[in-house]
Amino acid sequence: xxxxxxxxxxxxxxxxxxxxxxxxxxxxxxxxxxxxxxxxxxxxxxxxxxxxxxxxxxxxxxxxxxxxxxxxxxxxxxxxxxxxxxxxxxxxxxxxxxxxxxxxxxxxxxxxxxxxxxxxxxxxxxxxxxxxxxxxxxxxxxxxxxxxxxxxxxxxxxxxxxxxxxxxxxxxxxxxxxxxxxxxxxxxxxxxxxxxxxxxxxxxxxxxxxxx
Amino acid sequence: xxxxxxxxxxxxxxxxxxxxxxxxxxxxxxxxxxxxxxxxxxxxxxxxxxxxxxxxxxxxxxxxxxxxxxxxxxxxxxxxxxxxxxxxxxxxxxxxxxxxxxxxxxxxxxxxxxxxxxxxxxxxxxxxxxxxxxxxxxxxxxxxxxxxxxxxxxxxxxxxxxxxxxxxxxxxxxxxxxxxxxxxxxxxxxxxxxxxxxxxxxxxxxxxxxxx
Amino acid sequence: xxxxxxxxxxxxxxxxxxxxxxxxxxxxxxxxxxxxxxxxxxxxxxxxxxxxxxxxxxxxxxxxxxxxxxxxxxxxxxxxxxxxxxxxxxxxxxxxxxxxxxxxxxxxxxxxxxxxxxxxxxxxxxxxxxxxxxxxxxxxxxxxxxxxxxxxxxxxxxxxxxxxxxxxxxxxxxxxxxxxxxxxxxxxxxxxxxxxxxxxxxxxxxxxxxxx
Amino acid sequence: xxxxxxxxxxxxxxxxxxxxxxxxxxxxxxxxxxxxxxxxxxxxxxxxxxxxxxxxxxxxxxxxxxxxxxxxxxxxxxxxxxxxxxxxxxxxxxxxxxxxxxxxxxxxxxxxxxxxxxxxxxxxxxxxxxxxxxxxxxxxxxxxxxxxxxxxxxxxxxxxxxxxxxxxxxxxxxxxxxxxxxxxxxxxxxxxxxxxxxxxxxxxxxxxxxxx
Numbered sequence: 047x048x049x050x051x052x053x054x055x056x057x058x059x060x061x062x063x064x065x066x067x068x069x070x071x072x073x074x075x076x077x078x079x080x081x082x083x084x085x086x087x088x089x090x091x092x093x094x095x096x097x098x099x100x101x102x103x104x105x106x107x108x109x110x111x112x113x114x115x116x117x118x119x120x121x122x123x124x125x126x127x128x129x130x131x132x133x134x135x136x137x138x139x140x141x142x143x144x145x146x147x148x149x150x151x152x153x154x155x156x157x158x159x160x161x162x163x164x165x166x167x168x169x170x171x172x173x174x175x176x177x178x179x180x181x182x183x184x185x186x187x188x189x190x191x192x193x194x195x196x197x198x199x200x201x202x203x204x205x206x207x208x209x210x211x212x213x214x215x216x217x218x219x220x221x222x223x224x225x226x227x228x229x230x231x232x233x234x235x236x237x238x239x240x241x242x243x244x245x246x247x248x249x250x251x252x253x254x255x256x257x258x
Numbered sequence: 259x260x261x262x263x264x265x266x267x268x269x270x271x272x273x274x275x276x277x278x279x280x281x282x283x284x285x286x287x288x289x290x291x292x293x294x295x296x297x298x299x300x301x302x303x304x305x306x307x308x309x310x311x312x313x314x315x316x317x318x319x320x321x322x323x324x325x326x327x328x329x330x331x332x333x334x335x336x337x338x339x340x341x342x343x344x345x346x347x348x349x350x351x352x353x354x355x356x357x358x359x360x361x362x363x364x365x366x367x368x369x370x371x372x373x374x375x376x377x378x379x380x381x382x383x384x385x386x387x388x389x390x391x392x393x394x395x396x397x398x399x400x401x402x403x404x405x406x407x408x409x410x411x412x413x414x415x416x417x418x419x420x421x422x423x424x425x426x427x428x429x430x431x432x433x434x435x436x437x438x439x440x441x442x443x444x445x446x447x448x449x450x451x452x453x454x455x456x457x458x459x460x461x462x463x464x465x466x467x468x469x470x
Numbered sequence: 471x472x473x474x475x476x477x478x479x480x481x482x483x484x485x486x487x488x489x490x491x492x493x494x495x496x497x498x499x500x501x502x503x504x505x506x507x508x509x510x511x512x513x514x515x516x517x518x519x520x521x522x523x524x525x526x527x528x529x530x531x532x533x534x535x536x537x538x539x540x541x542x543x544x545x546x547x548x549x550x551x552x553x554x555x556x557x558x559x560x561x562x563x564x565x566x567x568x569x570x571x572x573x574x575x576x577x578x579x580x581x582x583x584x585x586x587x588x589x590x591x592x593x594x595x596x597x598x599x600x601x602x603x604x605x606x607x608x609x610x611x612x613x614x615x616x617x618x619x620x621x622x623x624x625x626x627x628x629x630x631x632x633x634x635x636x637x638x639x640x641x642x643x644x645x646x647x648x649x650x651x652x653x654x655x656x657x658x659x660x661x662x663x664x665x666x667x668x669x670x671x672x673x674x675x676x677x678x679x680x681x682x
Numbered sequence: 683x684x685x686x687x688x689x690x691x692x693x694x695x696x697x698x699x700x701x702x703x704x705x706x707x708x709x710x711x712x713x714x715x716x717x718x719x720x721x722x723x724x725x726x727x728x729x730x731x732x733x734x735x736x737x738x739x740x741x742x743x744x745x746x747x748x749x750x751x752x753x754x755x756x757x758x759x760x761x762x763x764x765x766x767x768x769x770x771x772x773x774x775x776x777x778x779x780x781x782x783x784x785x786x787x788x789x790x791x792x793x794x795x796x797x798x799x800x801x802x803x804x805x806x807x808x809x810x811x812x813x814x815x816x817x818x819x820x821x822x823x824x825x826x827x828x829x830x831x832x833x834x835x836x837x838x839x840x841x842x843x844x845x846x847x848x849x850x851x852x853x854x855x856x857x858x859x860x861x862x863x864x865x866x867x868x869x870x871x872x873x874x875x876x877x878x879x880x881x882x883x884x885x886x887x888x889x890x891x892x893x894x
Contacts, residue, residue, distance in 0.1 A: 083390035083455040174861035178719035225386035243719040295602035295667040437598035507814035507879040622820045649810035
């Protein structure tokens with residue numbers, strides 16, 4: 047597993063620049079079929095206290111600026127925040143090195159998270175494309191991606207996730223069973239690369255395991 | 259299963275507006291490969307008595323306004339109506355809350371409807387994306403999608419379908435064995451989202467079941 | 471199996487119009503990934519004695535007019551004819567109702583033709599999309615698609631194919647083992663629809679059979 | 683296996699022309715999803731001593747001229763060369779008939795190279811599309827694609843590859859286990875065709891083998 051050295055000094059971003067990053071991630075995910083039926087959500091940290099986040103109900107594949115809101119990371123809930131906004135915001139609280147987060151519903155993530163829910167973890171091992179994650183320099187890596195059960199109470203789910211992540215080696219994302227994938231990075235460009243790498247690796251893993 | 263509260267007061271639409279909805283659904287389905295070889299058909303309700311419906315023989319992926327007709331819901335058959343128009347029109351008669359309907363031939367719908375024909379139902383359970391359907395608010399849902407046998411006599415088939423649907427919990431669509439999927443909603447925008455959700459869920463279900 | 475009533479009076483086409491049909495089929499197949507690595511070839515009958523055919527070596531996905539040649543159906547080999555031109559031309563000799571032919575290398579055709587080579591036939595049965603073929607009006611159809619062994623001597627292969635087709639019920643195409651599909655129709659528009667229908671049906675069949 | 687007759691007299695190319703070939707291969711691979719998450723690299727030989735090669739870190743799907751460097755085939759390492767540049771350059775040293783090389787990370791190449799790593803070779807046999815490779819004239823061919831273990835020391839890996847290739851019949855590429863495919867040809871146009879042929883054949887092979 048690569049070590050990610052927390053970077054406490056990410057540059058501050060204006061809302062306009064952060065929203066551009068949110069839109070770039072959303073359009074990429076939409077074009078690749080990773081956010082079916084208006085699912086998924088995206089965020090970019092602006093400062094220690096604020097982040098740009100997709101508003102509830104938007105079609106992410108065609109996201110426009112008006113559908114990105116400026117949310118307080120630890121403050122009151124924004125009136126247009128989606129139900130899943132807490133899952134983004136608590137990550138920014140606990141991980142100062144994170145500058146951007148995507149939540150996507152890819153087919154491979156949905157299937158593998160259900161199949162391995164009882165184990166609580168999905169292991170990705172030996173694939174060259176593991177090197178696409180920031181700080182991983184060899185395929186001789188075992189990436190352990192935590193899997194948590196799904197829960198419609200997202201505040202409770204966020205607390206569970208953070209507890210699991212504190213016990214896990216530093217990583218780049220986690221799965222919610224039958225639901226999808228959260229993936230992060232220092233910048234939205236890193237998250238674009240990490241989304242593409244997870245999509246390839248999860249699809250390869252799904253094929254390699256075969257079917258039930 | 260989410261409750262759908264029948265809405266007896268859908269706004270009336272002009273033929274022009276209804277035809278735009280028909281074209282939007284047809285082009286979406288065409289772009290996604292859900293209506294191969296000129297298959298599929300689409301409709302939007304205008305009033306209690308009329309609906310805009312795709313004419314017979316059109317290539318839905320490239321549908322134009324002249325290929326949409328104004329059909330009486332309970333009246334004489336339109337000379338350019340497709341053989342499957344009755345399956346749209348009786349739904350409007352029996353379900354006042356329905357404002358738009360798509361009929362598509364996706365690979366997953368075709369395969370699963372054949373595989374589960376003897377059971378007469380396909381169960382979709384526990385997937386987060388079930389929440390994409392109007393009125394479903396939790397993944398802890400069992401959606402029962404009725405499956406009816408295929409029949410080239412579409413008047414007889416429509417009667418069978420309506421009888422099955424009266425006995426089933428309210429839902430969003432049904433499968434015809436070896437044939438495809440009917441899916442509806444209050445507006446064509448809802449149907450676009452429901453088509454995308456069914457396509458994802460049926461594909462996930464097909465992968466999860468594995469192959470014979 | 472639908473009856474195809476031979477039409478001895480197909481309208482004559484100019485080379486320009488026939489070449490447009492060849493290009494339309496080639497571009498469609500290219501866009502769908504059915505002619506990988508410059509494979510595949512396409513033809514449209516002009517008259518009882520001539521047809522427009524793709525020249526050897528062209529990239530079909532980007533076919534231009536100069537890469538379509540005017541070939542004699544029963545005459546001397548055109549200097550730019552591809553090695554597979556005889557497989558097109560003998561069909562025009564034996565079947566006056568055929569106005570256009572596509573040869574494509576889809577994944578499903580390649581796999582199923584190898585798997586069922588020993589049986590010599592692939593059966594497609596009960597699928598609604600069988601109705602996409604001209605003259606088939608019900609899913610209660612068994613379409614028997616002949617499979618012949620591959621052979622680099624295309625004159626010999628063409629003779630074998632015609633012998634097999636004389637013994638078979640009238641149909642819309644045949645498979646060459648490990649190689650691909652030939653598909654025809656009265657017009658190039660029919661062939662576009664038949665290509666799309668075969669691609670859907672062969673893919674569905676491949677999934678339904680499962681894997682070895 | 684087809685004989686490839688070494689061509690010692692490839693025409694010399696300017697850097698501009700060679701870079702255009704590099705960009706054409708990179709854009710093709712990007713459009714087809716063969717270089718996920720900025721993976722992959724591409725080169726075109728200019729002369730006996732120099733080649734145009736993709737620089738490290740570039741997004742190949744959107745490669746621009748500034749991201750192509752002029753590297754010495756047997757000289758000092760270019761400061762912007764990627765870690766995998768040696769795997770391209772030693773091929774040019776050992777095989778004068780090679781004018782262009784692609785390295786891609788397709789799903790099928792990644793999966794099959796892991797599955798067959800212990801055998802050290804993947805056999806492709808009897809497929810018509812084998813004829814897409816320069817010099818192969820019949821499907822009655824067994825193409826043996828060498829598989830080498832993955833190694834982050836690319837100088838060491840390059841030596842191992844060259845030793846394996848000297849012991850193998852002349853071919854068109856090799857696999858690195860869990861990593862991807864190297865593929866070459868006399869010109870970048872040949873490599874485009876060979877990439878497309880390998881992608882089809884490896885995908886067909888993966889389906890034909892079935893899953894574990």
